Amino acid sequence: MAGEKLETVEIVKEKGESPNIKNLGDFWNFLKKELVPRGHIATPFNIISLPIMLLGYVFIVLRLAYGLGKPVTNLNQEYPWGLWIGFDVVTGVAFAGGAYVLCFIVYVLRAEKYHPIIRATVLNGFLAYLFYAGAIVLDIGRWWNIYNPMIGNNFGVNAVMFLVAWHFFLYMLAALVEFSPTIAEWLGMKRLRKILGAMTLGAVIFGITLSTLHQSGLGALMMMAKSKIHPLWYTDFIPILYFVSSIFAGLSLVIFEGSISHKVFGHQLDEAHHKHYDDILVGLARICAVTMFGYLFLKAILLVHEHAVPYLNSAMGFWYLFEVIGFILIPCLMFISGAQQKNTATIKFAAILTMVGIILNRLNYTFIVYNWYVPLSEKYWPAPMELIITASIILTEVWVFRWMVNRMPVLRKPPAWAIEKH
Amino acid sequence: MDRRNFLKILGSGVAGAATGNLLTPGRTLAKETPSAKEFYGILVDTTRCIGCRRCELGCAEVNGLPVPDISESKNENLLKTIRKTSDTQYTIINRYETEKGKIFVPKRCMHCNQPGCVAACLVKAMRKRPSGQVTWDLNCIGCRLCMISCPFDIPKFEYNKAIPRIQKCNLCYDRYNNGVLPACVEVCPTQALMFGSRKQILEEGKRRIAANPDKYIEHIYGEYEVGGTSHLYLSSVPFEQIGFRKDLGTVAYPKYSTGFLYAVPFIFVLWPIVMLGINRATKKSKEDEEHHEEKEKH
Numbered sequence: 001m002a003g004e005k006l007e008t009v010e011i012v013k014e015k016g017e018s019p020n021i022k023n024l025g026d027f028w029n030f031l032k033k034e035l036v037p038r039g040h041i042a043t044p045f046n047i048i049s050l051p052i053m054l055l056g057y058v059f060i061v062l063r064l065a066y067g068l069g070k071p072v073t074n075l076n077q078e079y080p081w082g083l084w085i086g087f088d089v090v091t092g093v094a095f096a097g098g099a100y101v102l103c104f105i106v107y108v109l110r111a112e113k114y115h116p117i118i119r120a121t122v123l124n125g126f127l128a129y130l131f132y133a134g135a136i137v138l139d140i141g142r143w144w145n146i147y148n149p150m151i152g153n154n155f156g157v158n159a160v161m162f163l164v165a166w167h168f169f170l171y172m173l174a175a176l177v178e179f180s181p182t183i184a185e186w187l188g189m190k191r192l193r194k195i196l197g198a199m200t201l202g203a204v205i206f207g208i209t210l211s212t213l214h215q216s217g218l219g220a221l222m223m224m225a226k227s228k229i230h231p232l233w234y235t236d237f238i239p240i241l242y243f244v245s246s247i248f249a250g251l252s253l254v255i256f257e258g259s260i261s262h263k264v265f266g267h268q269l270d271e272a273h274h275k276h277y278d279d280i281l282v283g284l285a286r287i288c289a290v291t292m293f294g295y296l297f298l299k300a301i302l303l304v305h306e307h308a309v310p311y312l313n314s315a316m317g318f319w320y321l322f323e324v325i326g327f328i329l330i331p332c333l334m335f336i337s338g339a340q341q342k343n344t345a346t347i348k349f350a351a352i353l354t355m356v357g358i359i360l361n362r363l364n365y366t367f368i369v370y371n372w373y374v375p376l377s378e379k380y381w382p383a384p385m386e387l388i389i390t391a392s393i394i395l396t397e398v399w400v401f402r403w404m405v406n407r408m409p410v411l412r413k414p415p416a417w418a419i420e421k422h
Numbered sequence: 423m424d425r426r427n428f429l430k431i432l433g434s435g436v437a438g439a440a441t442g443n444l445l446t447p448g449r450t451l452a453k454e455t456p457s458a459k460e461f462y463g464i465l466v467d468t469t470r471c472i473g474c475r476r477c478e479l480g481c482a483e484v485n486g487l488p489v490p491d492i493s494e495s496k497n498e499n500l501l502k503t504i505r506k507t508s509d510t511q512y513t514i515i516n517r518y519e520t521e522k523g524k525i526f527v528p529k530r531c532m533h534c535n536q537p538g539c540v541a542a543c544l545v546k547a548m549r550k551r552p553s554g555q556v557t558w559d560l561n562c563i564g565c566r567l568c569m570i571s572c573p574f575d576i577p578k579f580e581y582n583k584a585i586p587r588i589q590k591c592n593l594c595y596d597r598y599n600n601g602v603l604p605a606c607v608e609v610c611p612t613q614a615l616m617f618g619s620r621k622q623i624l625e626e627g628k629r630r631i632a633a634n635p636d637k638y639i640e641h642i643y644g645e646y647e648v649g650g651t652s653h654l655y656l657s658s659v660p661f662e663q664i665g666f667r668k669d670l671g672t673v674a675y676p677k678y679s680t681g682f683l684y685a686v687p688f689i690f691v692l693w694p695i696v697m698l699g700i701n702r703a704t705k706k707s708k709e710d711e712e713h714h715e716e717k718e719k720h
Contacts, residue, residue: 069581141564224571
């Protein structure tokens, strides 16, 4: 992406003048110009990712033509939910939690320190919902009916899933409104920018409320699987555990994504941002450490409360301790030490460990400790096509993210006419 | 056919089943006052089931499923393994070796009084009918949460169809509306299955246990399990020996998610107020802001 670097610098200069869009024709011409790829096309990332993406699209057609089962996925009657729900949707949404947490910090608490990373985080959250939660279209068997809960082809108003579906939909709208000023700046639409900017706080508060409910709602979906989930994981408080863990899951992704973005798009950032960035990381690490500590405390109480302690001394118990100690306690301690010593390498490593832990936790609920009594030979294991479709969706999201960051003022400074006053 | 006629037929079917068995003389079930609010179900007496699999055949024929081979040689082979219902089999019979010898157990949807699958469904494709049947409808989006939420693992999904359905026993809902007994009950040669209102079959089950305390254990599976089911089972051995889970509890499954659902309106009202409050409280005064801006200029 070295080529992109040079060109983007030129664009930044060029961008001093925003496009002058007066009618639909102007917009169309501008969009056509923007859709043209910039920089080197044959970068290692592109060469690796493009074939995977195309292969994934072919498999998606197969899935639609032949149904949800074999050969595309290994889902079966024992394991109705697999990788697509467990990873793409449930884990993906937890990782997207960074958007609502940072919105709370920046717009509600007005902690200006974190303002430089808000746009990238909100964009990331929005795209995560669009793509990963969007991946639900592939997973639901009767996908052509997906609008039924919206249009009232029977409202199952008392169903947790109904709530989650509506909240996904509304949160996507809220996140789009939160991000929309950036799009208006890109298009040079000054009046629209002003209107959309005024809507931010409302969208943020609405978005945080929705996030609280659907992050916990994803956990509440598993409440009626009481007889199937191992008692070490099943508690009445799954929704609260999901909500609390989405805070540090989301922030860990912000740390992880930020460290990559800074390498790839670093040239778009001004010096002040670079200077502040380590300080931001330390702050995020502190928030992670505190919430993880709270989460651990909750886990310990629940272990006693649910009388699950005796299960610890079993194969499942070791798996539980592996998850809780290896991927919550250890990264929590690493966040603390990283924040104290202002060591960003430790913080980044802790973020990766935390993310692995969240993936483990969510997959545990969807298929690993779900039906834990089923013999190992009959357990669900993702099929190759399932994995490739998942990879394809993630890579497509990265491509869209890159396209937007290279064209819109996500990381770089907004145009002079739009500098925000807080 | 109107309701009166239907009930007559229903009554005679039940009475027929009763008179066909010496253990149940002189019952007057047909006199029971019916109401649309009453759930109908089946009493399954596992001591009477002979494992002929005729119910499987009858079910398949009525519901347009692949017709099973129920010859004796085939049965002998098939019953060696414990099977589960599938997307092409709404009902199956399993054979268990127990302390009292071989026992045959028909398995199908329990038609819970408060079903988890119905509570899970976001488009009410799964419905508990007023007359007790749990049925599935075409507006389903295929999310499969009903399968996750069923304590008996009953709803099955057609994984290998481009246009899949959820498949499960619907207690022959169409036949019920036409005043006909469920196919499995109709074809059962030993009256192991008895169709009636939940109250009727529960009373009958208790009567059989009381009349024959040595034969039956004193437990009707489904009377209290998961808040009560419309399918009730009688057994001569403890239920865990014939493939029933004893750890499901007596709480109706939808109750497990009500705690979360109750919290939703509170959060929806309180969160915005609290956040708006914090936002107002953290707002800097004008002087502060000017001071701040000046500092930035320097």
